[in-house]
Amino acid sequence: MRTAKRGKHKIFIGMAPGVGKTYKMLEEAHQLKQEGIDVVIGFLETHGRKDTAIKAIGLEVIPKKTILYKNINLEEMDTEAILNRSPQLVLVDELAHTNVPGSHREKRxxxxxxxxxxxxxxxxxxxIQHLESLNDVVAAITGIVVRECIPDILLDEADAVVVIxxxxxxxxxxxxxxxxxxANNIxxxxxxxxxxxxLIALRELALREVADTVEEEANTSISPEQICNIHERVLVCVSTYPNSIQLLRRxxxxxxxxxxxxxxxxxxxxxxxLSKEESLHxxxxxxxxxxxxxxxIQVKSNNVPQAxxxxxxxxHITQIVIGESQQPRWKILLKSSFTQRLLELIRDKKIDLHIIATEK
Incomplete structure (x- = not known):
């Protein structure tokens, strides 16, 4: 559970190295500094990129600490120094990084x-490839198993997620x-x-993940009538009629x-x-x-359109698929049709209705 008093977390996420996450983070930090916000760099990894290094000029940097590991001095973010400095905002690059063995905490x-x-x-x-739930998907796409991951809850609990x-x-x-x-690695x-x-697949993953987060946040704070549907969701309505198989495929x-x-x-x-044949169907x-x-989904109800x-x-369905009515025309004329009743119920919900002609 999140405490009432807690810092706000903004995550800049992208499909791959080089999209400009760090640059955008530094750009926003400069704007906030001009507005009087106390900003420091807790950890910055430029990877030798000149534009990124230049963009960091003018921001206070908390010096890294040195940890001896296997007779080699390695640098890590000095979390204790940041806590002692207590700025309003700290910039932390490469969230999924694994700290050097011997650090107070295993992960950044x-x-x-x-x-x-x-x-x-x-x-x-x-x-995006560092998100725990996407580990297997990314491995299937790229053939590379990502070793450093962050739990999905970090993205869920973030106050803002920006896709670069x-x-x-x-x-x-x-x-x-x-x-x-x-040049030798290009x-x-x-x-x-x-x-x-x-890159195409990873880009889609990044955009979809952020869309999921935005949709979920929006839908937890509004009434059911105001639901925000970013993703399409298709609902097929089946019955005991044999044409249900055709509907499912369509x-x-x-x-x-x-x-x-x-x-x-x-x-x-x-x-x-249901008869044995209907149950099997x-x-x-x-x-x-x-x-x-x-x-x-199976629901018991006397009112099919309402259910x-x-x-x-x-x-949060956006598309409903039904079959054309199996009732004789004279029955439909005597009372409002199933389709009419369903249309009346979903008219204000921004749902498209597909009526599929099937074999009798």
Whole structure:
């Protein structure tokens, strides 16, 4: 649990080294200093980048401490000196860094937690591949297992998360110009981590992760009627009719094309039991939904449109897929159709309704 009095944490995140996270952090620090905020650099890693080093000029730097490890003097951030100095804001580069053995804390993010607990605001930087939950995904994309990770809760609890975004083409250009690594590392980097397909995938991960954070924060502070949906979410409504299998496939294709989360709902009538054949059919729908990477939801209700609307609200659905009515036309004319009733319920929820023609 977060305490009432605590420093604010702003994280600058990017898809890869060289996108400009540290530069942007320093730029904002200069602006705050001009406004009278007491800003210091707790740890800065320029990687030999001239533009970054120049941008740091004019900001107070807390000297690093030296730790002897295997007869080699290594430098680390001096957290105790920062706590004693007690500035309003401290800049900490490379949040996922592992401290030298023998340090008071194993990870740099643990040092940051200490500063935040001391009511010091922190600006930090990290690349998307260092997020713990994405470790396996990043390894599958790049073929590289990232050893230094930060827990996802750091991103969840941050007061602000800013994605520093550039196109893969811009990043490649910076790399070739020697603005990221030394000349002797450029070609090797382009063939390995900085391959175009890697950068495209990592960029999408970074943008999606921040979108998730923004959406979650927005939705915890507003009423259900004001829900903020950044991501698309597809809900397929299945029934005991055989055409449900067609709907599932169409819905899954729609979700895949929109890079959307996928859900399937079956509204069961509480006043009747399903036959063995119907139960088997619904089980098949559930299994198929899971094969498509979706979540299967079953609800008991006498009011099918109302139940679907409630599920859509709860799961922040943006697209609903239903089949065309199986009722005879004379029945539809006698009373308002299922589709009409559902449309009335979702009209103000910014949900699109897809009515799919299926085989009788």
């Amino acid at each position: 993010y643990q040092d940051v937690e200490l500063m935040l607990a001391a009511e010091i605001d922190v600006y930090s930087t990290v690349n 975004d550039v196109t893969p083409e811009t990043l490649e250009e910076r790399l070739r110009e020697g603005k990221i690594y030394a 070609e090797q980097s382009l063939k390995n981590f900085f391959q175009r397909r890697n 819905g899954a294709r729609l979700a895949n094309s929109m890079n959307a989360k996928f859900y399937t709902v079956f509204i069961a009538d509480p006043e009747r039991f 619904i089980h098949t729908c559930e299994k198929l939904c899971q094969e498509f990477g979706g979540e299967f 679907i609307s409630q599920v859509a609200t709860t799961h």
